[in-house]
Amino acid sequence: SQELEQSPQSLIVQEGKNLTINCTSSKTLYGLYWYKQKYGEGLIFLMMLQKGGEEKSHEKITAKLDEKKQQSSLHITASQPSHAGIYLCGAVHGSSNTGKLIFGQGTTLQVKP
Amino acid sequence: SAVISQKPSRDICQRGTSLTIQCQVDSQVTMMFWYRQQPGQSLTLIATANQGSEATYESGFVIDKFPISRPNLTFSTLTVSNMSPEDSSIYLCSVARIVETQYFGPGTRLLVL
Numbered sequence: 294s295q296e297l298e299q300s301p302q303s304l305i306v307q308e309g310k311n312l313t314i315n316c317t318s319s320k321t322l323y324g325l326y327w328y329k330q331k332y333g334e335g336l337i338f339l340m341m342l343q344k345g346g347e348e349k350s351h352e353k354i355t356a357k358l359d360e361k362k363q364q365s366s367l368h369i370t371a372s373q374p375s376h377a378g379i380y381l382c383g384a385v386h387g388s389s390n391t392g393k394l395i396f397g398q399g400t401t402l403q404v405k406p
Numbered sequence: 407s408a409v410i411s412q413k414p415s416r417d418i419c420q421r422g423t424s425l426t427i428q429c430q431v432d433s434q435v436t437m438m439f440w441y442r443q444q445p446g447q448s449l450t451l452i453a454t455a456n457q458g459s460e461a462t463y464e465s466g467f468v469i470d471k472f473p474i475s476r477p478n479l480t481f482s483t484l485t486v487s488n489m490s491p492e493d494s495s496i497y498l499c500s501v502a503r504i505v506e507t508q509y510f511g512p513g514t515r516l517l518v519l
Contacts, residue, residue, distance in 0.1 A: 324506075326508060328510070333515075334512065334513070335498060335510045335511055335512040335513050336449075336498070336500075336510040338407075338507060338508065338509055338510070341506045341507060341508075343506070381448060381449070383449075383508075391454075392437040392439065392454070392502045392508060393439070393451055393454065393464075394439075394441075394449070394451060394500075394508065395451070396448040396449045396450075397448060398447075398448050399448050
């Protein structure tokens, strides 16, 4: 099984709707990173979560870390076409920051105007 | 944040040849990594580029196939040697200066014929 599972794999929402993407780790997390990737482009760093219960925001995107469940959720409020893309979670596992990221398979988001 | 450039941005190569990809950062960073993103897939870590010493490779990746150099704290190269069509991927470098952030370059799109 995957060390890092993302769900759903793809998502189509109407503009203005809220949505949530989940990322679950099978191993102890040192840190959990969220990125956005547009086709043919590099990864845009959104935020990094490290402590249980920690919540961070980047514009209309909020992410929270549930350390006990080793899970993070990314929530987009009032989605816009500009939110479309592939969202990737990446994890550093273990007890120290090696910087080595293991990635989930990604969630492809389409926002219909 | 960090400004990262990669050269070339894309290339088409013949099988059996080698390609060297450069990664340049606008300021000194402690960690540099190389990742591969195969078509339709997520990212996989190839190796950690260590300044002044040999790179540390992940399982499934070897130095003979992916030699890496890091002569200083702002520059690294990845060579894809003796290429085959299976090496067609996007190759990305990433950098981390502090624990909470890891930024990615724009990527190099490689097509091997």
